[in-house]
Amino acid sequence: MSDTTRSQQDFDQAKKLLPGGVNSPVRAFKSVGGTPRFFARASGAYVWDVDNNQYIDYIGSWGPMILGHAHPDVVKGVQETAALGMSFGAPCELEIELAQLVIDMVPSIDVIRFVNSGTEATMSALRLARGFTGRDKFIKFDGGYHGHADGFLVKAGSGAATFGEPDSAGVPADYAKLTLTAPFNDIEAVKTLFAENSGEIACIIVEPVPGNCGVMLLHENGFLQQLRDICDAEGALLIFDEVMCGFRVAAGGAQERFSIMPDLTCLGKIIGGGLPVGAYGGREEIMRMISPDGPVYQAGTLSGNPLAMRGGIETLSRLRAPGFYEDLEGKATTLVEGLLAGCKAAGVPAVANQVGAMFTIFFTKLEQVNCCSDVSSHCDLTFFGRYFNAMLDEGVYLAPSQYEAAFVSAAHTDQDIENTIAAATRALAKLTA
Secondary structure, three states, rough: OOOOOOHHHHHHHHHOOOOHOOHHHHHHHHOOOOOOOOEEEEOOOHHHHOOOOOEOOOOOOOOOOOOOOHHHHHHHHHHHHHHHOOOOOOOHHHHHHHHHHHHHOOOOOEEEEEEEOOHHHHHHHHHHHHHHHHHOOEEEEOOOOOOOOOHOOOOOOOOOHOOOOOOOOOOHHHHOOOEEOOOOOHHHHHHHHHOOOOEEEEEEOOOOOOOOOOOOOOOOOOOHHHHHHHHHHHEEEEEEOOOOOOOOOOOOOHHHHHHHOOOOOEHHHHOOOOOOOHHHHHHHHOOOOOOOOOOOOOOOOOOOHHHHHHHHHHHOOOOOOOOOOHHHHHHHHHHHHHHHOOOOOOOOOEEEEEEOOEEEEEEOOOOOOOOHHHHHEEEOOOHHHHHHHHHHHHOOOOOOOOOOEEEEEOOOHHHHHHHHHHHHHHHHHHHHH
């Protein structure tokens, strides 16, 4: 058992000052129990808490740290930029450089607007879709989490699902009426929604690789292509929320991996190399609707700030190295196969969903986990909590929720992968003794 004295002291103090003692709900460990770890430093594939316990990290700040923590070139670049000024509230040349880099990498983006978070990106893209089409309603998928803007908190995943609260208090009922939901992978449900709301739907927003109910896989029925076709036929826009999977499953994101072009793409996480940043971009005729070119208003004091721009430039420019993604996915596959083999040997029912360097191990008797309801109804959430804490004691830091993805970084070595599989074997032996 790890010593968590100082983390517990910090948590007790934080609860007096912050709701639940945290600034993002899942960090409170409510669904898994135990003491949240307060971290002091990170490097490569490792994080250290305030009690100086070391962990192999598979959260990576929830995805951005694709190169590993505190990559020396990223740190150096940000330090150099900070010395020249941390924010101007005015244009800087780094915005142009990162914009060109993203446009060169992401197939569907002609013009881009930087914001400060993934939530800002999705809420702005939705407003733009409504402004472009003149329609108010939109479709999202059950368990899809697109940030905490009011319209998206209907059957949302991630933190809301973790706590058994699919909707949030404070969201006006009239907002919710404009949000139409369908089960992921269910194209017939989407067709029904369009038939019932003819001429009223502005867009479909979808995570092409869902990660906020755990990683979900696309059925082999051309689901994304069918969404593309429906939007074309109905005059609606297709928005890919690639905040999580963008630059993670391929250099050009899921749209490159699956060869499906959305009208708008939302980005975050990796695009800033760990600094707070987001972006949305797409077809020029749509993006020119944004102020000051057009009538759709959106602004932000810290948008395009030089620190986030430099962090993004230093990160994205290193993702084009030959074999980068093949190596990353190979590591993840080795890890997933090892973890599943350990579960089978221990007699623990489990399946895994993996796309690129994103994966989730689900503790379930199902042969495949296809949607959010499979997680809530058929996965052993109690066992996951015990497994999570056992892995913590073994020095492995996973997401504190069955409803989340895990991420492998370029900094994880083959030895780290082997050590993680061995740690899981020991944890499962304790749990099944």
